Amino acid sequence: MRPFLPALGIAALVALPAAPPAVAAPAADGDAPSAFTIQDPRIKESSGLAASRLHPGIYWTHNDSGDAANVFAVDSRTGRTVATVRLGGIDARDVEAISIGPDGNIYVGDTGDNLDGTWPEVWIYRFPEPKTLQDATVTPTRFTVRYEDGPRDAESLMVHPTTGRVYIVSKKRSGKGALYEAPEQLSASGVNTFRRVADINVWATDGAFSPDGTRLVVRGYFEARVYRWLDGRPKEIGRPTVPLQRQGESVTFTPDGRTLMYGTEGANSRVTPVELDDDLLPDSTGKPGDSGKGGDAADEKASTTGDDHDRTLAIGAGTVVVAALLVLVLRKLLRRPTG
Numbered sequence: 001m002r003p004f005l006p007a008l009g010i011a012a013l014v015a016l017p018a019a020p021p022a023v024a025a026p027a028a029d030g031d032a033p034s035a036f037t038i039q040d041p042r043i044k045e046s047s048g049l050a051a052s053r054l055h056p057g058i059y060w061t062h063n064d065s066g067d068a069a070n071v072f073a074v075d076s077r078t079g080r081t082v083a084t085v086r087l088g089g090i091d092a093r094d095v096e097a098i099s100i101g102p103d104g105n106i107y108v109g110d111t112g113d114n115l116d117g118t119w120p121e122v123w124i125y126r127f128p129e130p131k132t133l134q135d136a137t138v139t140p141t142r143f144t145v146r147y148e149d150g151p152r153d154a155e156s157l158m159v160h161p162t163t164g165r166v167y168i169v170s171k172k173r174s175g176k177g178a179l180y181e182a183p184e185q186l187s188a189s190g191v192n193t194f195r196r197v198a199d200i201n202v203w204a205t206d207g208a209f210s211p212d213g214t215r216l217v218v219r220g221y222f223e224a225r226v227y228r229w230l231d232g233r234p235k236e237i238g239r240p241t242v243p244l245q246r247q248g249e250s251v252t253f254t255p256d257g258r259t260l261m262y263g264t265e266g267a268n269s270r271v272t273p274v275e276l277d278d279d280l281l282p283d284s285t286g287k288p289g290d291s292g293k294g295g296d297a298a299d300e301k302a303s304t305t306g307d308d309h310d311r312t313l314a315i316g317a318g319t320v321v322v323a324a325l326l327v328l329v330l331r332k333l334l335r336r337p338t339g
Contacts, residue, residue, distance in 0.1 A: 040081040048098035049250035065094040083133040097157035109157030117152040156207035169204040210282035219251040256286025
């Protein structure tokens with residue numbers, strides 16, 4: 001992944017309106033998910049994030065382009081890497097996303113394309129989530145992926161936690177990104193053609209399904225959107241808070257579904273929790289008998305209510321506009337001849 005902004009642009013972002021504070025939500029067992037810093041000096045471009053299904057408190061991540069095919073298990077209580085899984089026989093090109101399916105497998109998306117859609121095919125790698133956290137080399141199953149409407153850049157891979165179907169979200173192209181759906185079963189022997197099924201109006205850098213499969217979140221650098229998942233299709237219901245980060249590249253749900261964990265690229269990168277509420281909560285959360293405020297009636301009302309939420313949306317929208325203007329100004333400055 002190329003740096004989103006040159007150094008000058010990143011420094012200037014500090015002057016943007018501050019995003020609403022990130023709040024940690026109580027987990028199902030009464031503990032609160034906390035922000036943590038990834039300590040491993042090898043992880044300089046954390047580009048995907050997935051909460052472990054087998055090991056509480058563990059998040060899987062990886063670098064993108066320029067690294068070997070490694071996947072790291074990071075302990076959110078210490079920020080330290082507790083296991084490194086090397087994908088044997090894989091020459092990774094631009095790994096951008098990670099997700100865990102209901103089959104207990106980890107799916108890794110080698111789907112990035114910094115040339116904005118010039119590679120005719122990309123790949124997904126699949127291997128079982130290790131039952132024991134220790135360094136290991138595995139031979140993953142490799143799936144070849146093409147898009148029905150031609151090559152494109154994509155940094156978001158999601159596996160639905162109930163159906164096991166795989167989805168990819170492309171970055172904006174001609175004003176819009178899109179959600180692509182895999183065949184019902186991936187084939188390791190042929191080409192898997194992903195079909196465009198919905199527009200996603202986010203410059204998407206990552207996405208994730210909630211643990212119960214009723215919500216889909218897609219994030220960009222400065223914004224995120226939550227969708228209700230209805231009959232295999234997304235319906236936008238709200239915009240959660242996104243913390244201001246150096247280069248926001250990843251997002252996942254906590255295992256109880258109550259909180260989003262946002263990650264960023266860079267050495268010693270910070271993973272920040274943001275609590276969900278109201279309709280943005282999944283229909284089912286981690287505590288038995290507890291649920292979010294989902295349901296058919298919720299589809300007809302705004303996902304956030306009250307003056308505080310309106311102010312949150314206004315601040316977020318203002319930040320995106322200012323940031324976009326800043327990018328245009330910087331591009332013009334950098335293109336000016338010198339001397």
